[in-house]
Amino acid sequence: MSRVFISNIPEKFTPQDLQLLFQQANIPCSYPEPLKILKSKRHKADGSSTGRFIVLNFDQDVVAYTAIDAINMMVLTVDQKVSSIRAVPFIPNFRSYLENPLSQLVIYNVPIELGSNDLKDLFSEFGSVLYAMVKRPWSRDQPATAMGYVLFENKEQADTAMESANGRFLGPNQLYIVKQSDIQQQLVDDMDDMAPEE
Structure with a gap:
C-alpha cells in the first residue's frame, strides 16, 4: 500500500x-475513518503554508503517483483567494532526508508530458528514489517545460544520477x-551580494 x-x-x-x-477528480483512495484534517506545529506564519495536512492510502504506487500529479495541478479558490494543496509520497522521517540537500536533485527542462511516476521510473536506474515530483507551469505564458525534483536515499546515488543524466536528451x-x-548556496551567495555595505 502506498x-x-x-x-x-x-x-x-x-x-x-x-x-x-x-471524488470529482476521480482519485481512488481509502480514507481513514473518520476523515480528519490534522494541523502541523511547524507551519509557516507567512501565509505560504496553512499547516493543515492528511495522509491518504492507495492500493498501488502507480495510482498514488497519478493522484500526486492530479493533486499538485489543482488550483483552489477559497474566499476569493487562490491557493494550491500539495501532495508528496509519505516517507517516514522525511524531514531528515530533506535536511540533507546532497541527496536531492532539481531537474530543469523536463518534458511537459512527463508525470511524477515517469520521473521516478527514469531515475530509479541510478538508485533508490524516495520521492519524485514534476512541477508544471501554471500559465500558458510560462515555458512549455516542467521542473522535476528527485530525492535519493543517499548522496552517492544522487551523484551517480547527476553524472549520468545531466545533459541527457x-x-x-x-x-x-x-x-x-547548490541552489541553497546560490541563494545564500545572492543574499550576501545584496547585503548593504558597511
Missing part, C-alpha cells in the same frame, strides 16, 4: 470538502540537473 502526504489544505476546507474534491529536451545544496 501512502500520500497532502498538505497546505485551506483553513476553511472541511474533510467533506476534501472528499468531494477527490528526453526527446528534444536536454536535461539540466543541479543539486539542491
